Amino acid sequence: MLNVTNLTVEIKENKKSYEVLSDISFSVEKNQTLGLVGESGCGKSMTATAIMGLLRNNKKITAGSIYLDDIDLIKYNEKEYEEIRGTKLSMIFQDSMASLNPLMKIGKQIEEAYLMHYKLTKDELKNKVNKSLADVGFKNISETINNIDNIINKYPHNLSGGQRQRVMIAMAIACCPQYLIADEPTTALDVTTQNKILNLIKSIQEKNNMGIIFISHDITVINKVCTHIGVMYAGKIVEYGKTNDIIKDPKHPYTKALIQSIPNTNNKNKPLSIIDGFVPTLGERNNSECIFYERCKDRTGKCKTKVKDIQMENNRKVTCTLYY
Ligand SMILES: Nc1ncnc2c1ncn2[C@@H]1O[C@H](COP(=O)(O)OP(=O)(O)OP(=O)(O)O)[C@@H](O)[C@H]1O
Numbered sequence: 001m002l003n004v005t006n007l008t009v010e011i012k013e014n015k016k017s018y019e020v021l022s023d024i025s026f027s028v029e030k031n032q033t034l035g036l037v038g039e040s041g042c043g044k045s046m047t048a049t050a051i052m053g054l055l056r057n058n059k060k061i062t063a064g065s066i067y068l069d070d071i072d073l074i075k076y077n078e079k080e081y082e083e084i085r086g087t088k089l090s091m092i093f094q095d096s097m098a099s100l101n102p103l104m105k106i107g108k109q110i111e112e113a114y115l116m117h118y119k120l121t122k123d124e125l126k127n128k129v130n131k132s133l134a135d136v137g138f139k140n141i142s143e144t145i146n147n148i149d150n151i152i153n154k155y156p157h158n159l160s161g162g163q164r165q166r167v168m169i170a171m172a173i174a175c176c177p178q179y180l181i182a183d184e185p186t187t188a189l190d191v192t193t194q195n196k197i198l199n200l201i202k203s204i205q206e207k208n209n210m211g212i213i214f215i216s217h218d219i220t221v222i223n224k225v226c227t228h229i230g231v232m233y234a235g236k237i238v239e240y241g242k243t244n245d246i247i248k249d250p251k252h253p254y255t256k257a258l259i260q261s262i263p264n265t266n267n268k269n270k271p272l273s274i275i276d277g278f279v280p281t282l283g284e285r286n287n288s289e290c291i292f293y294e295r296c297k298d299r300t301g302k303c304k305t306k307v308k309d310i311q312m313e314n315n316r317k318v319t320c321t322l323y324y
């Protein structure tokens with residue numbers, strides 16, 4: 001199990017510290033998919049980066065634990081982390097263009113994912129790269145333009161967004177990780193390609209029994225692929241539970257607003273619902289009241305104090321004064 005408890009991350013800027021993640025807690029088991037959903041700037045990628053041990057420079061974990069089975073990864077140094085990245089824990093990054101090396105051919109980049117962990121002969125390596133590209137849907141038929149041999153010799157900019165995303169998945173799962181973090185893996189893609197990639201991730205999960213953390217700002221995508229949902233707002237998880245429970249009966253006003261903003265295809269004349277205002281920036285966050293206070297339609301005087309997490313039946317949790 002991947003178990004994150006009270007994870008808190010601070011950013012230091014101009015000698016001041018800001019809490020960018022506060023008390024994040026969730027767990028993911030093998031074969032489960034936890035969706036982290038929330039607007040831009042809520043801290044989804046920061047959570048992923050912290051779990052992967054990739055926080056750098058002015059960012060650091062100041063409290064909490066990240067247990068991978070019985071090991072607390074917070075105690076790991078960089079060398080120990082390098083050993084588990086790829087094999088136990090892997091990540092598909094948000095921006096494929098920024099994550100792939102623009103100057104290196106695709107085949108070489110996938111080879112590197114293997115060489116981090118295995119000593120392989122040239123032939124073994126070639127077979128592994130071919131197999132990983134076949135696993136993510138590239139064909140080995142010489143007549144097709146996008147056959148595997150052709151892809152191997154291309155640079156990232158020669159590929160379409162969907163093809164680059166497949167390559168990113170091939171690299172992330174090269175060494176059969178137990179847990180995969182997919183950060184907005186389909187956001188930049190058209191709906192048909194998006195569905196293909198989602199199905200691909202699901203089928204790889206079934207084959208490898210992976211636990212997945214799936215990050216998206218789109219609750220419809222989260223609903224399609226996730227067993228559990230953590231709704232993030234301004235660096236906190238404000239609601240957590242099983243996908244069906246949350247979608248059918250959202251409790252937190254922010255979750256309700258996210259669900260209401262899904263376009264209704266049966267009633268195209270209905271105006272699109274929006275959430276007024278913006279996610280507070282780091283400097284604007286006030287931890288002594290509910291962080292959603294300024295935008296919440298249900299706020300009362302009670303919400304001007306620190307808000308408690310309320311545990312509900314079916315392992316559900318919500319952080320809102322409406323429930324106590
Ligand atoms: N290097 C940095 N220095 C200062 N603040 C940062 C830095 N990186 C991120 N932040 C801040 O951290 C917060 C969380 O950012 P994060 O990238 O995790 O959001 P996100 O939920 O992934 O958003 P998106 O949906 O746009 O990808 C934001 O308020 C952002 O402004």
Ligand code: SF4
Pocket residue numbers: 252253254290291292293296297298299300302303307319320321322
């Ligand atoms: S605690 Fe109050 S302000 Fe915050 S979400 Fe609940 S009702 Fe709204």
Ligand SMILES: [Mg+2]
Pocket residue numbers: 044045046094183
């Ligand atoms: Mg992000």
